[in-house]
Amino acid sequence: MKILIVEDEERLASFLFRGLKAEGYFCDVATDGEKALQTCLSGDYDLVILDRMLPKKDGMYVLTKIKEKKPETKVLMLTALDDTEDRILGLRSGADDYLGKPFDFEELLARIEALSRRFSQHAEDLLKSGDVVMDVDQRLVWKNNIVVKMTQMEFDLLRYFLTNQGKVLSREKILSRVWSNSEDPMTNIVDVYIRRIRVKLNDDGSFIETVRGVGYRVSNSDQR
Template structure:
Protein backbone atom coordinates (compact mmCIF):
# COMPACT_ATOMS: atom_id res chain seq x y z
CA UNK A 1 0.00 0.00 0.00
CA UNK A 2 1.30 3.44 -0.96
CA UNK A 3 0.59 6.56 1.11
CA UNK A 4 1.18 10.22 0.28
CA UNK A 5 1.96 12.26 3.40
CA UNK A 6 1.59 16.04 2.98
CA UNK A 7 2.97 17.72 6.10
CA UNK A 8 5.01 20.92 6.34
CA UNK A 9 6.44 20.10 9.79
CA UNK A 10 9.47 18.16 8.64
CA UNK A 11 10.17 16.55 12.00
CA UNK A 12 6.57 15.39 12.38
CA UNK A 13 6.54 14.17 8.78
CA UNK A 14 9.73 12.21 9.33
CA UNK A 15 8.36 10.52 12.46
CA UNK A 16 5.01 9.68 10.87
CA UNK A 17 6.65 8.34 7.72
CA UNK A 18 9.02 6.17 9.73
CA UNK A 19 6.17 4.75 11.81
CA UNK A 20 4.08 3.93 8.75
CA UNK A 21 7.05 2.41 6.95
CA UNK A 22 7.70 0.17 9.95
CA UNK A 23 4.12 -1.05 9.53
CA UNK A 24 4.88 -2.06 5.94
CA UNK A 25 3.56 0.93 4.01
CA UNK A 26 5.38 2.75 1.20
CA UNK A 27 5.31 6.45 2.12
CA UNK A 28 6.07 9.45 -0.09
CA UNK A 29 6.49 12.74 1.80
CA UNK A 30 6.00 16.28 0.48
CA UNK A 31 5.81 19.52 2.43
CA UNK A 32 3.58 21.85 0.39
CA UNK A 33 0.13 21.69 -1.16
CA UNK A 34 1.61 22.37 -4.60
CA UNK A 35 3.91 19.34 -4.35
CA UNK A 36 1.08 17.21 -3.00
CA UNK A 37 -1.22 18.35 -5.79
CA UNK A 38 1.17 17.12 -8.47
CA UNK A 39 2.05 13.85 -6.73
CA UNK A 40 -1.59 12.97 -6.06
CA UNK A 41 -2.44 13.39 -9.71
CA UNK A 42 0.41 11.49 -11.36
CA UNK A 43 0.78 8.65 -8.81
CA UNK A 44 -1.98 6.21 -7.86
CA UNK A 45 -1.91 6.40 -4.06
CA UNK A 46 -4.02 4.22 -1.80
CA UNK A 47 -4.34 7.00 0.79
CA UNK A 48 -3.45 10.66 1.32
CA UNK A 49 -2.61 11.90 4.83
CA UNK A 50 -3.04 15.66 4.60
CA UNK A 51 -2.23 18.38 7.12
CA UNK A 52 -4.71 21.27 7.14
CA UNK A 53 -2.20 24.02 7.99
CA UNK A 54 0.21 24.16 5.05
CA UNK A 55 2.17 27.18 3.80
CA UNK A 56 0.53 28.93 0.87
CA UNK A 57 -2.46 26.89 -0.23
CA UNK A 58 -3.84 25.06 2.81
CA UNK A 59 -4.89 21.44 3.06
CA UNK A 60 -8.59 22.26 2.95
CA UNK A 61 -8.20 24.01 -0.41
CA UNK A 62 -6.00 21.21 -1.74
CA UNK A 63 -8.56 18.58 -0.76
CA UNK A 64 -11.31 20.54 -2.48
CA UNK A 65 -9.20 20.95 -5.63
CA UNK A 66 -8.38 17.24 -5.76
CA UNK A 67 -12.03 16.26 -5.48
CA UNK A 68 -13.08 18.77 -8.13
CA UNK A 69 -10.59 17.18 -10.53
CA UNK A 70 -11.95 13.71 -9.88
CA UNK A 71 -9.34 12.36 -7.44
CA UNK A 72 -11.07 9.62 -5.43
CA UNK A 73 -8.12 8.63 -3.21
CA UNK A 74 -9.19 8.51 0.47
CA UNK A 75 -7.99 11.54 2.45
CA UNK A 76 -7.22 11.58 6.18
CA UNK A 77 -7.09 15.22 7.35
CA UNK A 78 -4.76 16.15 10.22
CA UNK A 79 -5.27 19.40 12.10
CA UNK A 80 -4.99 21.15 15.45
CA UNK A 81 -8.45 22.65 14.84
CA UNK A 82 -10.95 20.79 17.01
CA UNK A 83 -14.12 22.87 16.71
CA UNK A 84 -17.17 21.09 15.31
CA UNK A 85 -17.39 23.65 12.50
CA UNK A 86 -13.81 22.84 11.48
CA UNK A 87 -14.49 19.10 11.39
CA UNK A 88 -17.59 19.69 9.32
CA UNK A 89 -15.65 21.96 6.94
CA UNK A 90 -12.96 19.32 6.46
CA UNK A 91 -15.45 16.57 5.71
CA UNK A 92 -17.50 18.79 3.42
CA UNK A 93 -14.48 19.47 1.20
CA UNK A 94 -14.10 15.74 0.54
CA UNK A 95 -11.92 14.43 3.38
CA UNK A 96 -12.88 10.89 4.38
CA UNK A 97 -11.74 11.15 7.99
CA UNK A 98 -10.45 13.79 10.39
CA UNK A 99 -7.86 13.43 13.15
CA UNK A 100 -7.15 16.20 15.67
CA UNK A 101 -3.62 16.92 16.85
CA UNK A 102 -2.07 15.84 19.12
CA UNK A 103 -2.91 12.20 18.47
CA UNK A 104 -1.48 8.81 19.36
CA UNK A 105 0.23 7.02 16.49
CA UNK A 106 -1.88 3.92 17.20
CA UNK A 107 -5.04 5.92 16.53
CA UNK A 108 -3.61 7.26 13.28
CA UNK A 109 -2.67 3.74 12.24
CA UNK A 110 -6.16 2.42 13.04
CA UNK A 111 -7.77 5.15 10.94
CA UNK A 112 -5.32 4.57 8.09
CA UNK A 113 -6.14 0.87 8.03
CA UNK A 114 -9.88 1.51 8.19
CA UNK A 115 -9.70 3.87 5.20
CA UNK A 116 -7.54 1.42 3.26
CA UNK A 117 -10.02 -1.39 3.88
CA UNK A 118 -12.76 0.83 2.54
CA UNK A 119 -10.70 1.80 -0.52
CA UNK A 120 -10.00 -1.86 -1.29
CA UNK A 121 -13.75 -2.34 -1.72
CA UNK A 122 -13.89 0.73 -3.98
CA UNK A 123 -10.71 -0.05 -5.95
CA UNK A 124 -10.86 1.65 -9.38
CA UNK A 125 -11.48 -0.53 -12.39
CA UNK A 126 -8.89 -0.99 -15.11
CA UNK A 127 -9.39 1.45 -17.99
CA UNK A 128 -9.29 -0.20 -21.42
CA UNK A 129 -9.85 0.55 -25.10
CA UNK A 130 -9.16 -2.11 -27.73
CA UNK A 131 -5.95 -3.90 -26.63
CA UNK A 132 -4.77 -0.92 -24.54
CA UNK A 133 -5.31 -1.05 -20.78
CA UNK A 134 -4.29 1.12 -17.83
CA UNK A 135 -4.55 0.11 -14.17
CA UNK A 136 -4.76 3.30 -12.05
CA UNK A 137 -3.92 1.35 -8.90
CA UNK A 138 -0.76 -0.45 -10.02
CA UNK A 139 0.05 2.16 -12.71
CA UNK A 140 0.59 -0.67 -15.20
CA UNK A 141 -0.09 0.05 -18.87
CA UNK A 142 -0.38 -2.74 -21.44
CA UNK A 143 -0.75 -2.63 -25.22
CA UNK A 144 -1.29 -5.95 -26.93
CA UNK A 145 -0.19 -7.72 -23.75
CA UNK A 146 3.14 -5.85 -23.63
CA UNK A 147 4.01 -3.58 -20.70
CA UNK A 148 4.64 0.06 -21.69
CA UNK A 149 7.23 2.12 -19.82
CA UNK A 150 5.65 5.57 -19.43
CA UNK A 151 6.80 8.66 -17.57
CA UNK A 152 4.56 10.21 -14.90
CA UNK A 153 3.33 12.87 -17.33
CA UNK A 154 2.71 10.38 -20.12
CA UNK A 155 0.76 8.17 -17.70
CA UNK A 156 -1.31 11.15 -16.55
CA UNK A 157 -2.12 12.19 -20.13
CA UNK A 158 -3.07 8.66 -21.15
CA UNK A 159 -5.25 8.21 -18.08
CA UNK A 160 -7.19 11.37 -18.97
CA UNK A 161 -7.61 10.24 -22.57
CA UNK A 162 -8.80 6.79 -21.46
CA UNK A 163 -11.25 8.21 -18.93
CA UNK A 164 -12.71 10.30 -21.75
CA UNK A 165 -12.28 7.77 -24.57
CA UNK A 166 -14.14 8.83 -27.68
CA UNK A 167 -14.28 12.46 -26.48
CA UNK A 168 -12.03 15.34 -27.47
CA UNK A 169 -9.76 16.44 -24.62
CA UNK A 170 -8.64 20.03 -25.11
CA UNK A 171 -5.08 21.24 -24.77
CA UNK A 172 -6.17 23.63 -22.02
CA UNK A 173 -7.63 20.74 -20.05
CA UNK A 174 -4.37 18.81 -20.29
CA UNK A 175 -2.45 21.92 -19.27
CA UNK A 176 -4.63 22.40 -16.20
CA UNK A 177 -4.88 18.79 -15.05
CA UNK A 178 -1.39 17.50 -15.83
CA UNK A 179 0.80 20.59 -15.45
CA UNK A 180 -1.45 22.79 -13.26
CA UNK A 181 -0.50 25.63 -15.58
CA UNK A 182 -1.95 27.76 -18.35
CA UNK A 183 -1.86 26.58 -21.94
CA UNK A 184 0.49 29.29 -23.22
CA UNK A 185 3.21 28.31 -20.75
CA UNK A 186 3.37 24.64 -21.74
CA UNK A 187 1.80 24.31 -25.21
CA UNK A 188 5.00 22.96 -26.77
CA UNK A 189 5.45 20.52 -23.88
CA UNK A 190 2.05 19.01 -24.63
CA UNK A 191 3.10 18.32 -28.22
CA UNK A 192 6.35 16.71 -27.07
CA UNK A 193 4.60 14.43 -24.55
CA UNK A 194 1.83 13.48 -26.99
CA UNK A 195 4.47 12.60 -29.58
CA UNK A 196 6.39 10.46 -27.08
CA UNK A 197 3.18 8.81 -25.91
CA UNK A 198 2.19 7.94 -29.48
CA UNK A 199 5.61 6.43 -30.11
CA UNK A 200 5.03 4.04 -27.22
CA UNK A 201 1.28 3.40 -27.34
CA UNK A 202 0.83 3.34 -31.12
CA UNK A 203 4.07 1.67 -32.11
CA UNK A 204 3.61 -0.45 -35.28
CA UNK A 205 2.05 -2.86 -35.96
CA UNK A 206 -0.56 -1.64 -33.43
CA UNK A 207 -3.47 0.33 -34.86
CA UNK A 208 -3.17 4.03 -33.96
CA UNK A 209 -5.50 5.07 -31.14
CA UNK A 210 -4.34 8.59 -30.21
CA UNK A 211 -5.81 11.11 -32.60
CA UNK A 212 -5.30 14.85 -33.04
CA UNK A 213 -8.49 16.85 -33.63
CA UNK A 214 -7.20 19.99 -35.27
CA UNK A 215 -8.00 23.17 -33.39
CA UNK A 216 -9.67 21.27 -30.53
CA UNK A 217 -7.27 18.84 -28.86
CA UNK A 218 -6.75 15.09 -28.71
CA UNK A 219 -8.94 12.01 -28.69
CA UNK A 220 -8.48 8.34 -27.90
CA UNK A 221 -10.33 6.28 -30.50
CA UNK A 222 -12.93 3.82 -29.28
CA UNK A 223 -12.56 0.14 -30.11
CA UNK A 224 -15.24 0.29 -32.81
CA UNK A 225 -13.86 3.43 -34.47
CA UNK A 226 -12.23 3.23 -37.83
CA UNK A 227 -8.44 3.39 -37.85
CA UNK A 228 -7.26 6.91 -38.54
CA UNK A 229 -3.84 8.37 -39.07
CA UNK A 230 -1.99 10.73 -36.77
CA UNK A 231 -3.20 14.11 -37.91
Protein backbone atom coordinates in the same frame (compact mmCIF):
# COMPACT_ATOMS: atom_id res chain seq x y z
CA MET B 1 -1.63 1.16 0.09
CA LYS B 2 0.61 3.83 -1.37
CA ILE B 3 0.51 6.87 0.93
CA LEU B 4 1.44 10.52 0.40
CA ILE B 5 2.22 12.34 3.66
CA VAL B 6 1.60 16.08 3.41
CA GLU B 7 3.02 17.77 6.51
CA ASP B 8 5.12 20.91 6.87
CA GLU B 9 6.40 20.10 10.39
CA GLU B 10 9.64 18.31 9.57
CA ARG B 11 9.83 16.22 12.74
CA LEU B 12 6.23 14.99 12.43
CA ALA B 13 6.63 14.27 8.72
CA SER B 14 9.79 12.26 9.41
CA PHE B 15 8.08 10.38 12.26
CA LEU B 16 5.09 9.49 10.10
CA PHE B 17 7.31 8.45 7.20
CA ARG B 18 9.47 6.15 9.33
CA GLY B 19 6.52 4.75 11.28
CA LEU B 20 4.37 3.96 8.26
CA LYS B 21 7.32 2.49 6.33
CA ALA B 22 7.93 0.19 9.29
CA GLU B 23 4.30 -0.93 9.02
CA GLY B 24 4.87 -1.93 5.40
CA TYR B 25 3.34 1.05 3.62
CA PHE B 26 4.99 2.74 0.63
CA CYS B 27 5.27 6.45 1.47
CA ASP B 28 6.29 9.78 -0.04
CA VAL B 29 6.42 13.18 1.69
CA ALA B 30 5.40 16.68 0.54
CA THR B 31 5.98 19.68 2.82
CA ASP B 32 3.75 22.33 1.23
CA GLY B 33 0.45 22.55 -0.63
CA GLU B 34 1.91 23.19 -4.08
CA LYS B 35 4.27 20.23 -3.85
CA ALA B 36 1.44 18.08 -2.48
CA LEU B 37 -0.78 18.76 -5.47
CA GLN B 38 2.02 18.26 -7.97
CA THR B 39 3.07 14.97 -6.37
CA CYS B 40 -0.43 13.60 -5.87
CA LEU B 41 -1.77 14.44 -9.32
CA SER B 42 1.29 13.04 -11.07
CA GLY B 43 1.43 9.88 -8.94
CA ASP B 44 -0.86 7.01 -8.09
CA TYR B 45 -1.63 7.25 -4.37
CA ASP B 46 -4.33 5.33 -2.53
CA LEU B 47 -4.28 7.63 0.51
CA VAL B 48 -3.18 11.18 1.27
CA ILE B 49 -2.52 12.13 4.90
CA LEU B 50 -3.11 15.85 4.62
CA ASP B 51 -2.30 18.56 7.15
CA ARG B 52 -4.97 21.26 7.36
CA MET B 53 -2.55 24.21 7.71
CA LEU B 54 0.08 24.28 4.97
CA PRO B 55 2.36 26.88 3.36
CA LYS B 56 1.79 28.01 -0.25
CA LYS B 57 -1.56 26.21 -0.68
CA ASP B 58 -3.97 25.62 2.20
CA GLY B 59 -4.91 22.04 3.06
CA MET B 60 -8.56 22.64 2.27
CA TYR B 61 -7.65 23.90 -1.20
CA VAL B 62 -5.44 20.85 -1.75
CA LEU B 63 -8.27 18.56 -0.60
CA THR B 64 -10.73 20.15 -3.02
CA LYS B 65 -8.35 19.79 -5.97
CA ILE B 66 -7.49 16.19 -5.16
CA LYS B 67 -11.15 15.21 -4.98
CA GLU B 68 -11.85 17.12 -8.20
CA LYS B 69 -9.04 15.49 -10.17
CA LYS B 70 -8.71 12.11 -8.43
CA PRO B 71 -11.96 11.40 -6.59
CA GLU B 72 -11.00 7.78 -5.92
CA THR B 73 -8.04 8.85 -3.73
CA LYS B 74 -8.76 8.65 0.01
CA VAL B 75 -7.84 11.67 2.15
CA LEU B 76 -7.22 11.62 5.89
CA MET B 77 -6.91 15.17 7.23
CA LEU B 78 -4.80 16.14 10.22
CA THR B 79 -5.57 19.36 12.07
CA ALA B 80 -4.50 21.29 15.14
CA LEU B 81 -7.72 23.26 14.87
CA ASP B 82 -10.14 21.99 17.48
CA ASP B 83 -13.11 23.39 15.63
CA THR B 84 -16.18 21.30 14.86
CA GLU B 85 -17.20 23.58 11.98
CA ASP B 86 -13.75 23.22 10.43
CA ARG B 87 -14.01 19.42 10.58
CA ILE B 88 -17.49 19.47 9.09
CA LEU B 89 -16.22 21.67 6.26
CA GLY B 90 -13.41 19.23 5.56
CA LEU B 91 -15.71 16.22 5.53
CA ARG B 92 -18.20 17.99 3.29
CA SER B 93 -15.35 18.95 0.97
CA GLY B 94 -14.54 15.29 0.46
CA ALA B 95 -12.23 14.25 3.32
CA ASP B 96 -12.71 10.57 4.12
CA ASP B 97 -11.60 10.95 7.75
CA TYR B 98 -10.32 13.57 10.19
CA LEU B 99 -7.80 13.27 13.04
CA GLY B 100 -6.89 16.05 15.46
CA LYS B 101 -3.37 16.84 16.66
CA PRO B 102 -1.81 15.61 18.85
CA PHE B 103 -2.80 12.05 18.01
CA ASP B 104 -1.79 8.55 19.01
CA PHE B 105 0.10 6.69 16.28
CA GLU B 106 -1.88 3.51 16.94
CA GLU B 107 -5.10 5.43 16.36
CA LEU B 108 -3.71 6.74 13.08
CA LEU B 109 -2.88 3.17 12.04
CA ALA B 110 -6.41 2.06 12.92
CA ARG B 111 -7.88 4.88 10.80
CA ILE B 112 -5.61 3.95 7.88
CA GLU B 113 -6.60 0.28 8.18
CA ALA B 114 -10.28 1.24 8.13
CA LEU B 115 -9.74 3.37 5.02
CA SER B 116 -7.75 0.52 3.48
CA ARG B 117 -10.72 -1.83 3.90
CA ARG B 118 -13.00 0.76 2.33
CA PHE B 119 -10.52 1.17 -0.52
CA SER B 120 -10.40 -2.60 -1.12
CA GLN B 121 -14.19 -2.85 -1.17
CA HIS B 122 -14.46 0.13 -3.52
CA ALA B 123 -11.70 -1.20 -5.77
CA GLU B 124 -13.98 -4.10 -6.65
CA ASP B 125 -16.33 -1.56 -8.22
CA LEU B 126 -13.54 0.14 -10.21
CA LEU B 127 -12.77 -0.99 -13.75
CA LYS B 128 -9.56 0.31 -15.33
CA SER B 129 -7.82 0.13 -18.66
CA GLY B 130 -4.97 2.49 -19.36
CA ASP B 131 -6.05 6.01 -18.47
CA VAL B 132 -9.76 5.11 -18.48
CA VAL B 133 -11.37 4.42 -15.09
CA MET B 134 -14.98 3.44 -14.43
CA ASP B 135 -16.74 3.50 -11.05
CA VAL B 136 -19.53 0.97 -11.52
CA ASP B 137 -21.34 1.87 -8.29
CA GLN B 138 -21.33 5.63 -8.88
CA ARG B 139 -21.73 5.21 -12.67
CA LEU B 140 -18.86 7.58 -13.41
CA VAL B 141 -16.13 7.44 -16.05
CA TRP B 142 -12.79 9.28 -16.05
CA LYS B 143 -10.23 9.74 -18.84
CA ASN B 144 -6.92 11.16 -17.65
CA ASN B 145 -8.67 11.98 -14.34
CA ILE B 146 -11.31 14.10 -16.12
CA VAL B 147 -14.95 13.04 -15.81
CA VAL B 148 -16.50 11.92 -19.10
CA LYS B 149 -20.28 12.25 -19.26
CA MET B 150 -22.02 9.24 -20.76
CA THR B 151 -25.56 8.13 -21.36
CA GLN B 152 -26.82 4.97 -19.67
CA MET B 153 -26.38 2.88 -22.80
CA GLU B 154 -22.88 4.25 -23.50
CA PHE B 155 -21.92 3.46 -19.91
CA ASP B 156 -23.31 -0.09 -20.10
CA LEU B 157 -21.52 -0.75 -23.39
CA LEU B 158 -18.18 0.53 -22.09
CA ARG B 159 -18.65 -1.50 -18.90
CA TYR B 160 -19.13 -4.64 -20.98
CA PHE B 161 -15.84 -3.98 -22.77
CA LEU B 162 -13.95 -3.25 -19.54
CA THR B 163 -15.19 -6.42 -17.86
CA ASN B 164 -14.06 -8.44 -20.89
CA GLN B 165 -10.65 -6.92 -21.57
CA GLY B 166 -8.60 -8.85 -24.07
CA LYS B 167 -11.65 -10.64 -25.53
CA VAL B 168 -12.97 -10.00 -29.02
CA LEU B 169 -16.70 -9.28 -28.73
CA SER B 170 -18.89 -9.79 -31.77
CA ARG B 171 -21.70 -7.38 -32.59
CA GLU B 172 -24.18 -10.18 -31.95
CA LYS B 173 -22.77 -10.88 -28.51
CA ILE B 174 -22.78 -7.17 -27.64
CA LEU B 175 -26.38 -6.82 -28.77
CA SER B 176 -27.37 -9.82 -26.67
CA ARG B 177 -25.64 -8.65 -23.48
CA VAL B 178 -26.09 -4.86 -23.64
CA TRP B 179 -29.36 -4.53 -25.53
CA SER B 180 -30.81 -7.91 -24.42
CA ASN B 181 -31.82 -8.88 -27.96
CA SER B 182 -34.25 -5.97 -28.10
CA GLU B 183 -32.66 -4.71 -31.31
CA ASP B 184 -32.77 -6.12 -34.82
CA PRO B 185 -29.54 -8.16 -35.28
CA MET B 186 -29.01 -6.40 -38.61
CA THR B 187 -28.96 -2.95 -36.99
CA ASN B 188 -25.77 -0.87 -36.86
CA ILE B 189 -26.57 0.45 -33.40
CA VAL B 190 -23.45 -1.16 -31.90
CA ASP B 191 -21.20 0.67 -34.36
CA VAL B 192 -23.06 3.93 -33.70
CA TYR B 193 -22.56 3.72 -29.94
CA ILE B 194 -18.92 2.68 -30.25
CA ARG B 195 -18.31 5.77 -32.39
CA ARG B 196 -19.97 7.90 -29.69
CA ILE B 197 -17.77 6.42 -26.97
CA ARG B 198 -14.65 6.87 -29.09
CA VAL B 199 -15.47 10.55 -29.60
CA LYS B 200 -16.02 11.12 -25.87
CA LEU B 201 -12.77 9.33 -24.97
CA ASN B 202 -10.80 10.94 -27.81
CA ASP B 203 -10.08 7.41 -28.98
CA ASP B 204 -8.54 6.96 -32.42
CA GLY B 205 -9.32 3.26 -32.39
CA SER B 206 -6.37 2.21 -30.24
CA PHE B 207 -8.53 1.87 -27.10
CA ILE B 208 -11.62 0.17 -28.53
CA GLU B 209 -9.97 -1.80 -31.32
CA THR B 210 -11.80 -2.95 -34.43
CA VAL B 211 -11.11 -6.60 -35.24
CA ARG B 212 -12.12 -6.78 -38.88
CA GLY B 213 -14.78 -9.33 -39.70
CA VAL B 214 -15.21 -10.30 -36.03
CA GLY B 215 -16.07 -7.38 -33.74
CA TYR B 216 -14.38 -5.14 -31.20
CA ARG B 217 -11.93 -5.48 -28.33
CA VAL B 218 -10.45 -3.45 -25.47
CA SER B 219 -6.98 -4.87 -24.88
CA ASN B 220 -5.66 -5.54 -21.40
CA SER B 221 -4.19 -2.26 -20.08
CA ASP B 222 -0.79 -3.86 -19.43
CA GLN B 223 -0.57 -4.83 -23.09
CA ARG B 224 -0.97 -1.28 -24.39
